[in-house]
Amino acid sequence: MPQPGGGTPGDVFTVELRPQGWSFDAPADRTLLLAALDHGLRLAHSCRNGTCRACIARLEAGRIEYRIEWPGLSREEKDEGWILPCVACARSDLVLHQPQATSLFDDPAAPASGASTL
Numbered sequence: 001m002p003q004p005g006g007g008t009p010g011d012v013f014t015v016e017l018r019p020q021g022w023s024f025d026a027p028a029d030r031t032l033l034l035a036a037l038d039h040g041l042r043l044a045h046s047c048r049n050g051t052c053r054a055c056i057a058r059l060e061a062g063r064i065e066y067r068i069e070w071p072g073l074s075r076e077e078k079d080e081g082w083i084l085p086c087v088a089c090a091r092s093d094l095v096l097h098q099p100q101a102t103s104l105f106d107d108p109a110a111p112a113s114g115a116s117t118l
């Protein structure tokens, strides 16, 4: 069954986080905040319902859709590319700018082979 705005269950998009250069998969039916956490990446956040704005990030490329009708952004902020990842789902591959994002791992870009350089 298609999702509102064109997403289809099973669609998975790639999100690149800048300036860190990390990336993660974002299923069409999962918010960007939760998809990032699924991959050990913690975006700044608090309320998780689109009101506090703690998660605000700039969408540099791609298309999203909100799970709520009135996310806490002005028309001007939306026009400038600001989004709220806690209530936004990917509708295409994305490039997201949120300098406050952190990783639960030392280096999420490192291969998972366990290789050491000691």
Ligand code: FES
Pocket (backbone or CB within 6 Å): 044, 045, 046, 047, 048, 049, 050, 051, 052, 053, 054, 055, 056, 072, 084, 085, 086, 087
């Ligand atoms: S965490 Fe509050 S608006 Fe996103």
